[in-house]
Amino acid sequence: MIEFLVYVAAALTGIAFLLALYRFLKGPSAADRVVAFDALTIISITAIVLTALTEGRGIYLDVALVYALLSFLGVIVIARYMERGL
Amino acid sequence: MDTLLPILGGLLLVGGAAFLLLGGLGLVRMPDLFNRIQAGTKATTLGTLLTLSGVACLQPAWGLKLLLIGLFILYTNPLSSQVLARAAHRAGTEKSSKTMVDRLAEDTGEK
Numbered sequence: 001m002i003e004f005l006v007y008v009a010a011a012l013t014g015i016a017f018l019l020a021l022y023r024f025l026k027g028p029s030a031a032d033r034v035v036a037f038d039a040l041t042i043i044s045i046t047a048i049v050l051t052a053l054t055e056g057r058g059i060y061l062d063v064a065l066v067y068a069l070l071s072f073l074g075v076i077v078i079a080r081y082m083e084r085g086l
Numbered sequence: 087m088d089t090l091l092p093i094l095g096g097l098l099l100v101g102g103a104a105f106l107l108l109g110g111l112g113l114v115r116m117p118d119l120f121n122r123i124q125a126g127t128k129a130t131t132l133g134t135l136l137t138l139s140g141v142a143c144l145q146p147a148w149g150l151k152l153l154l155i156g157l158f159i160l161y162t163n164p165l166s167s168q169v170l171a172r173a174a175h176r177a178g179t180e181k182s183s184k185t186m187v188d189r190l191a192e193d194t195g196e197k
Contacts, residue, residue, distance in 0.1 A: 001093075001096070002092045002093070002095070002096045002144070005096030005097065005099055005100050006096065006099060006144075008100050008103070009096075009099040009100050009102070009103035009137065009140075010103070011103075012100070012103035012104055012106065012107045013103045013106055013107075013137075015107055015110070016103070016106040016107045016109060016110035016111075016130075016133075017110070018110075019107070019110030019111055019113060019114050020109075020110045020113050020126070022114055023113040023114055023122070029119065029179060031119050031170070031173070031174040031177065031179055032119055032122065034170060035113070035119065035122050035123050035126050035127075035170060036113055036122075036126065038126060038127060038166060038167070038170065039109060039110065039113055039126040039127070039130050042106075042127075042130040042131070042134055042159070042163065043106055043109075043110070043130060043134075045134060045155070045159070046102070046103070046106060046133065046134050046137045046138075049137065049138060049141055049152070049155070050099075050137070050141070052141075052148075053141050053144060053145065058145075058147075058148055058151070061148060061151045061152065061155065062151075064155055065151070065154065065155050065158065068155060068158055068159060068162070069158070072162040072163075072165075072166055075166040075169075075170065076165075076166055076169055079166070079169040079170045079172075079173040080169070080173070082173045082174070082177055083172070083173040083176055083177070
């Protein structure tokens with residue numbers, strides 16, 4: 001029962017990832033792609049945490065934390081670049 | 087109590103993933119960039135937080151680390167979306183034809 005719910009959540013997360021990936025590939029402007037990238041990283045963090053749950057290995061949580069840190073810095077840097085250039 | 091907590095955790099997981107799906111759907115369907123920022127950051131933030139609390143219900147020993155990830159996302163995600171929206175506005179991204187008011191343009195005096 002619980003395992004089934006976990007797999008349903010993983011499937012929904014995968015569909016969300018594909019939808020955001022569609023916007024990332026199609027996005028008319030660069031800003032659209034950055035927004036889609038932001039959403040993609042957040043969805044990826046959820047996917048990593050779900051992987052940690054199904055594999056039963058807590059080390060993946062550290063990976064998720066570092067990934068959150070790096071993706072946040074990446075989005076900030078790209079936004080600053082779009083605003084006034086490096 | 088021992089049987090209730092995993093069921094609550096599983097339901098939280100599915101609810102959070104549903105919010106992630108709604109965020110992704112909003113990214114595809116919304117008409118312009120600023121609406122997409124709304125869908126792509128707010129809904130996914132709530133979805134991630136719900137999913138993290140669901141995992142914390144299923145694996146209580148990981149609670150502290152999950153709380154750390156959740157707090158980090160809660161602090162950084164609104165900041166990155168705000169910086170992104172301001173940068174897009176200054177770069178002159180075109181707005182949807184249904185946009186009624188633009189307070190930032192009124193404040194800075196541009197058209």
